[in-house]
Amino acid sequence: MDTQAPRTHTRKAYTDADGGRWCEVYLDTYRLPSGSEAVRHRIRVGGSRPGVVVLARRGDDVLMVRQWRPAISRWAWELPRGFGETDPVSDALRELVEEAGLAGSAAAVVAYLDVDSGMLENEVAVVEVTVPADAPLHPDAAGGGEVTDARWWSPDDIAKAIRAGELRDGFTLAALGAFSATRG
Numbered sequence: 001m002d003t004q005a006p007r008t009h010t011r012k013a014y015t016d017a018d019g020g021r022w023c024e025v026y027l028d029t030y031r032l033p034s035g036s037e038a039v040r041h042r043i044r045v046g047g048s049r050p051g052v053v054v055l056a057r058r059g060d061d062v063l064m065v066r067q068w069r070p071a072i073s074r075w076a077w078e079l080p081r082g083f084g085e086t087d088p089v090s091d092a093l094r095e096l097v098e099e100a101g102l103a104g105s106a107a108a109v110v111a112y113l114d115v116d117s118g119m120l121e122n123e124v125a126v127v128e129v130t131v132p133a134d135a136p137l138h139p140d141a142a143g144g145g146e147v148t149d150a151r152w153w154s155p156d157d158i159a160k161a162i163r164a165g166e167l168r169d170g171f172t173l174a175a176l177g178a179f180s181a182t183r184g
Contacts, residue, residue, distance in 0.1 A: 006031045013041070022046060022083075044121045049084035050112070051124040052092045053175040056080065056104055058131045061152040062176075064167075065099050065139065068148070075148070077161065078169035079176075083122065092127035100150045101138025104129035111178035115171050126175040 014025040026042040045051065056063035056079075064077045080099040084091045089107045096102050111126040139150040153161070158176065161167035 006033075008037065020044075020047070041119055042121055043119055046083035046085070046122065048122060050088055050091075051083040051115075051122050052081060052088050052095060053113075053124055053126050053171050054080040054092045054096050054099075054104075055110070055126055055128045055175055055179050056096055056100070056102060056131050057128060058133055058135075058152055061154050062158065063096075063100060063102070063131070063137075064151060064153050064172075065147045066149040067146050076169050077153075077167055078172040081124075081171050088125035088127055092125070092129055096129060096131075098142035098144070099140065099147045101141030102131050102135050104131050106130040110182050111175075113171075113174050113178060115174055124171065124175075126178050128179065 008031050009029040011027045012024060013027045016023045024044045028040050028042050030038050030040065032038055065080050066075055066077050069076045080095045082095045088109050092107055093104055096104050107127055107129040109125045110128045113124045113126060115124050137150045140147040158167060
């Protein structure tokens, strides 16, 4: 396996107003196997800390939240997620409170993903969290206006939504696939 990166030059193209605390964009020049050079964008979020995708479970049901995603100009149902501030388990529990008003327990990392190996530098931890059956949902508990709805989806709901093209978020689909593979 090749472990030597063919990168020849890096230039920081953008740093957010917080000095790169949340987002930096780099232009990397690479020497390709053909000998030619190519320039690619690379995004670093949250100072290279891992992101998290929260697989909140209540029995077999999984929590999904609905958010407006400007990059795709539409509403999307997806697993709660965010980029890290501390460690993946703590970050997942925080995201669950912020996006759905739920306190979870028995949280554990079940997989790490490279959700966009062509552009995103950060790895993303899939964190499984158990939620009490009687816990009420409070979408957008943090009050940021990001989450407009939250609900529990059965495995059949998820399968139908994927087939219908209604559930297509890459973070969500990758996390569901990784979780399913670790249970098989």
